[in-house]
Amino acid sequence: MSNTRNLGHPLLLQNIQNISSLEMNVLQVAIDHMIEHLEDLLSDNGWKTEEEAVSGTAGVSVALEAAKKLKRWFA
Numbered sequence: 655m656s657n658t659r660n661l662g663h664p665l666l667l668q669n670i671q672n673i674s675s676l677e678m679n680v681l682q683v684a685i686d687h688m689i690e691h692l693e694d695l696l697s698d699n700g701w702k703t704e705e706e707a708v709s710g711t712a713g714v715s716v717a718l719e720a721a722k723k724l725k726r727w728f729a
Contacts, residue, residue, distance in 0.1 A: 678728065681728055682725075682728055682729075685721055685724050685725045685728065686725070688721045689718065689721045689722060689725065692714050692717055692718040692721060693718065695710075695711075695714045696711055696714050696715065696718065
């Protein structure tokens, strides 16, 4: 018998304590990679126009803060 649960069911917040250590590790690594990716986007000067840079960095900043919040939750 496997020690992992059925991954076909959604993970609900009230059941978060039931995720396995492997699932938690996968989640933490994914969050870390997302933070790195978003930080790279913020440091990229490849925006085509100033308007694109302003709107693009604003959206990326919001996503970065969300990813950092998730990292704190799942630390």
